[in-house]
Amino acid sequence: MGERCSTAAVLTVVLFLSIQLPISNQSLEENQLFSTGQDEITSTEVRIHNLGGSWDDNQVLEWSPNHLEFNRTIQFSILIEGVNSTDKIESMTLNMTWIYNVSTGDPLLSENLSISSLKPHENGLFMYFNYTYPLDIFHDEYEISLDTLDSDGLLHTFNHKGINVIAYDMHLNPVGVGFDSKILFANNQITSLELFIQNTGSVYTDIEFQIIFLTQLPSNWNQPNLFVLDANLSGGENSTALFEFQAPSDAYPSKDSMPSIEFQLIAEFEDFTGQMVEFYNVNYSLESELVPFDSLANISAYRTNFSTDLIKNNFIELDSNVDILEYSLISFENRSIEFFFEFENFGFSQTTFELEVVSQNSIDFEVYSSTDDQRSLEGQQSTITNLQPLDSVYFRCQINFISENQITKDPIAIIIRNANSGTTFDLEIPIFMLEFDDLIYSTLDLDSFELVSNLSSPQNDSFTLFLSIPWNNVFDVSYFENNWRFFVTISGPDSLAVPQISFELQQNNSSITNPYEFTIDEDQFFSILFDIGKDTDIGNYSIDINIGQITDDTINALNFETQLELTILENSSLFEPGQNDSDDDDLIDDSNNTSNNNSTDIGQDNLTNSSSNDLVNNTDEQINNSTNNTQQNNTDLTQNQDGDSDSNDSTKSQDKDTKSWIYIILALIVISLTSIFFIRKKISRENPNLEDKTIVEINTPVISNIQPEINSDEGLTVLHQWTDNNGYTWKQMSDRSMLWWNGTEWVPVNYN
Incomplete structure (x- = not known):
């Protein structure tokens, strides 16, 4: 038993180690890779350019053995990737070897580069090294390599594809002017163009060259004179050529511009069979211009x-x-x-x-x-x-x-x-x-275009404000930045937003966003559609309109702000005068509310209320109570039906809702007529001698009692009195009527 336990323990340890060892090795490898990627050379590279070339320029791989010194200077661009510090680099050696000396190990260039010249560049180090090779070096291919030894003794070698030094080549350059300059001509003046020509090939190459003038000059001009110092050159030798132009006396001014001065350089050498072989054929061109002699x-x-x-x-x-x-x-x-x-x-x-x-x-x-x-x-x-x-x-x-x-x-x-x-x-x-006094003008009528700065509107109302921008020719000039941002806000006395006042922006009757970016055009106008909520507090509000120029020159950008005052007046049609004075007024208010809450025929409700009120005014207390009970039952029934209709709105179509309301109205009419019939019958039994005309005679004084007296101020008190920004004084009475002072008397306004 003890042996089995020991064996099991040993197997458990072995199994645990077999699972853990791969994990440990993987972690070690990851650490090594991380260390290598951060602090070891990953690659080296060399590129070849003329002086002043950049890393991404095309490499220059053809060179001449006997060129001018500037054109014999090779710029080596060297990149070491993977390290950001020279501490990991022990040495760098740049080699350039003629292809026939590779086996002997005799390089033309073997330069131990200065490590201190390396500079940080992205994910590595970078440097330039310039080398001017001697005149008359051997022509043919040259191998180029870079050997980099790091601090760990590891050698990194980069082998370039090499360059080619060609045996036959020519060079031409204007003297005193560049190919990007112009040759000038003036009336009756001589213009000279001198050319420097060189055989830049190997020293043992003998060549012949010729220059051909290609430009077709104006008809009144003579062809230029051409002088060549020496047309036969050995490798490394040079010569000059001279063009002389004689401008006619009437050359300037000219309807036509001067053509470019073009010429061709052709060079040949004699091969071992005695045949002339063309190796160079290049066209050159310089711009020219006619100018006056006196500047x-x-x-x-x-x-x-x-x-x-x-x-x-x-x-x-x-x-x-x-x-x-x-x-x-x-x-x-x-x-x-x-x-x-x-x-x-x-x-x-x-x-x-x-x-x-x-x-x-x-x-x-x-x-x-x-x-x-x-x-x-x-x-x-x-x-x-x-x-x-x-x-x-x-x-x-x-x-x-x-x-x-x-x-x-x-x-x-x-x-x-x-x-x-x-x-x-x-x-x-x-x-x-x-100077713009203002960029935008506001009006309520585009036809009359009467400018407004102060607006007023009652609660539960809407109106449209038009905004016009007068055209100015400066908007159409090429250098003026005709780009604008249009923004509108509404704020109350406390400078806060007013959600009870909503508005919509339009441009030429099409809806736009707020803010809105646009370009000013002719015959352009904006409009703002205001909707004043019935719960909006009465008082003064501010409509702020901002138009700012969109430009990179924020210091000199034009900006225009227009502020309009909006006065919200109380809409007395939302309230019945003296609605808390009597039970009769409560009844009228309730029935009005019932009519508003139920989308029924208002005319039918008024008919029902009118019938009920006639009965009330022509019966005693008992009849009045009975009629009120009937009216209350009718109201309850209407409200119940209304509630049932609202609960089913989400599932019934519009046609079914309409039919339901028709049934309710018919039911109300039947109940009202039935109630009137039984009440009148009861009255007839209790008062057999009472005639219908008696009831009509009683109605007259009752109607006159509830008729409001507009010109009477008896029993009224002032609820609120104020003076607006225009100097007008207003007051609101306890019956919700509004009056304003015209200087001699109070005048009623907006009275219903």
Whole structure:
């Protein structure tokens, strides 16, 4: 027995260990992976570019053995991923080896890179290394590799696909101008274009080249003269070529623009069979322009400082059909404005210019140069010396308006004088001052369009308020941001929202949201449909209408707020005068409530009540009680039927509800007629000599007693008296009637 227990215990321990060991190993592996991913080199890479290239640019894999030094400098871009610190890197070696020296281990470049040059970059380290290879290196392929040794002694090697140094190649470049520059021509002037040409191939390559002019010049022009210093070049040698253009005396101005100057460079070498082999054929192009011999000042004004959003210039004629606001400066609400301007030396040679900015108005303005934007020009004047052809200078002008000139439209003038020729050039920019007293106008009638600022409405009523935005031409100019947000709120005396007053916004009779974003158009109007609840407290309320411009320039954004006063008056039709004075009034009020609670025929209820009241007024106390009991039973029956109908509304159709009400009305009529019949019969037995006309004669004084006397104030007290914002005084009497003081007497209003 003891042996069995020992065996079971041993098996239990073995089973437990067999389950736990895989878990322990898995945890260890996970820890190792986590450590490796955070602190070990995962990959290395090298890319090759010209000087100034970036990591994502296309690699440059073809190079020339005898190029200019700038074009013989290789930029190596090196990336080490997986580590963010140089502590894990022991050394880095960059190798570049001619393909035929790989076996001998004789590299052209073997550079031990400086680890301190590595900089953190995303998930690794990054650096550049520039290498200028010597002239006349061997042509053909070169292998490139990077060997990185980490602090644990592990070597990481990256092998690049290599570069190719080609044996035959050519290079051409304009002298004194770039390919992004323009060649200038002026009347009766000679324009020269000098070209630098080099054989950048291997030293033992002999080539011949030729240059062919491709441009078709205007018909009154002669073809240019071409001079070539040496058309035969060995590897590494260079030569020059010169084009000379003679412009005719009437070249400027011209209806047509000058074409681009295009030419072709073709180079050949002789192979071992004596045949000429073409290895280079490239077309080159430079822009050209006709300019006057004496420089003009081309002035341009902009709304932004990036030479965009042009206001106007002095060398392009304006379209007479364009709105003047398109080429003007506009100040809204007397705010300061700024604009930017430049002028260009539009001429054949360098020139000195004198600048002055003036205005006939007594406005305050300052001019700043782009070279010193913190200090304004003294006297708003400046001299620009030796400005090169087609070069420009830039300025900023800040304008502040004073109160005396709020509506001025006099322009601001930029005047520039050519100091060499004495010619003056100017540019005038109109200035408009726009002020909106209000952007939106409110009325209750679009036909008469009588403006309103104070509104009044009784409880349990509704009305429509129309809002119109007068059209202004500035809304249609290209630079004006015609984007707006429309928002309406209603608040009470305590500035809180008023749920008892609901409203709906519409634009041209179509429902819109609140707030609502829109663009101002012609013949546009909004409307607000107000619904005043019967439980709304009487008094003054505020309708706030806000229209704000949507723009990134939040400082100068236009914003308009309109506040209308809404006075809620008591609707006396919701209350019967003297409803607590007698039992008869209670009866009339109850029957009215019954009629309101049940969707029955009001005319039939009035008929029933009228019959009951006639009986009451023509019988003694016993008959009155009997009639009241009958009336109460009828009311209870109506209420019970009403309750039954309400409980079944969710399951019955509209037709069934209508039939039920018809049955109830018929039942009420039958019960009322039956009651009247028995009462009249009983009265006839007790008073056999009483005739019907007696009852009619009694009715007359009773009706006159309950007739309200409108002009009598006997027994009435003032419940509430106040004066509104318009200066009118109101008061409400104890019979719920409303009166206002016209200056001599109290006048009843809204009396039912």
